[in-house]
Amino acid sequence: MNLMLLNSDSIENNVAKISGRQFDHLTQVQRLTEGDFLNLGEINGTMGRGKINTLTDEHATISLELGAQPPKPLPITVILALPRPKMLRRVLQTIAAMGVKNVYLINSSRVEKSFWQSPFLQPEAIEEQLILGLEQAKDTILPSVHLRRLFKPFVEDELTDIVGGSTAIIAHPGAKKPCPINLNSQVTLAIGPEGGFIPYEVTKLSAIGFDPMHLGPRILRVETAVPALLSRLFPV
Amino acid sequence: MNLMLLNSDSIENNVAKISGRQFDHLTQVQRLTEGDFLNLGEINGTMGRGKINTLTDEHATISLELGAQPPKPLPITVILALPRPKMLRRVLQTIAAMGVKNVYLINSSRVEKSFWQSPFLQPEAIEEQLILGLEQAKDTILPSVHLRRLFKPFVEDELTDIVGGSTAIIAHPGAKKPCPINLNSQVTLAIGPEGGFIPYEVTKLSAIGFDPMHLGPRILRVETAVPALLSRLFPV
Secondary structure, three states: OOOEEEOHHHEEOOEEEEOHHHHHHHHHHOOOOOOOEEEEEEOOOOEEEEEEEEEOOOOEEEEEEEEEOOOOOOOEEEEEEOOOHHHHHHHHHHHHHHOOOEEEEEOOOOOOHHHHHOHHHOHHHHHHHHHHHHHHHOOOOOOEEEEEOOHHHHHHHHHHHHHOOOEEEEEOOOOOEEOOOOOOOOEEEEEOOOOOOOHHHHHHHHHOOOEEEEOOOOOOOHHHHHHHHHHHHOOO | OOOEEEOHHHEEOOEEEEOHHHHHHHHHHOOOOOOOEEEEEEOOOOEEEEEEEEEOOOOEEEEEEEEEOOOOOOOEEEEEEOOOHHHHHHHHHHHHHHOOOEEEEEOOOOOOHHHHHOHHHOHHHHHHHHHHHHHHHOOOOOOEEEEEOOHHHHHHHHHHHHHOOOEEEEEOOOOOEEOOOOOOOOEEEEEOOOOOOOHHHHHHHHHOOOEEEEOOOOOOOHHHHHHHHHHHHOOO
């Protein structure tokens, strides 16, 4: 954790009161004590630092000095075939850490049905992973994660508007074109499941303007492909 | 697993005999049976396909049709401050999957001493992760992974020769220069521990030609930074 993220309802008059995981991190990992400073941010707000006023066995009060803007988001919407639950958690952290703010988790022929039953898809479970990613990267703006359990109506009824005027890319091993670098445009990036989108799905996505592109001859796992793609697509 | 990798000592006269993890994958995950084909490669050799001749409860014999060359390696040597054991396993997989063939795991001030005691540093444990990465990516060439438990003698006595005429980069959050893209040269890439190299270490590395470069304003975990860096540095 490089930045502790606070809920706005834990803040009153520029003083935060924390407990639970964050309190444990403060006292047991960072080993801070009264008078110490730490990096803090408010979820969907500004960031800065705080000074520990009081520390008990279960909670801490912290005076806040916020006001710095979080880093700029990446101009991208990620359309991701739902990964297996364990991988989903890491991918959500990565996506949040790298600055993605719009994510659609969608169904695809090669997504196992059981993945949709995972407790990690509960809103609180998703938010927990996103916050871990933001706290790692030093960002405050929570990404929006949308679940779409039906591929066809999502693509036919919704995706055209999501794409808008953006550059629409399918990350697709074996495609003819290489993934572009350092784009200045808005991007919509579709990433298939392990094994890839099936030809029908590629055809449906291509019909609304998506272009299949590859990352080289190697087949990467989703959790590796996501940072590799995001890192190539935009300038740093 | 997109390619099953075989030890050369399991192959005789173009017939492989497999058991254990790979046999289980064949029968339980891929659910193959006699007469079926699968993608196969020989460790440090060529790749192609195989046909299942016989299948018992514990092993399979497969006729091999190999001969295709594995994808080209990335022209890079990675110098990585030893990550925590759980992360190490994933990073080794990623490194193998993305085509890195030379890795030095080194000590650094912020590497916890206990990490060096991890059973995941045993040669067989390292090889297991590398093979998983190669089987994912469809490659056969096993990376060399070297352990260096002393930072100073490694940098002073060995690293200059490793760097040779390559472009030497330290991935360093907060550096002034951005990480370059699509290099055509050989690269030596140093990646610090969580929290980064300490200033003394950056100075030592800079003295032999390493240049600190950043990946943007966000601080990434090592397992995210590795694919992000490898993906930017070289054309796909």
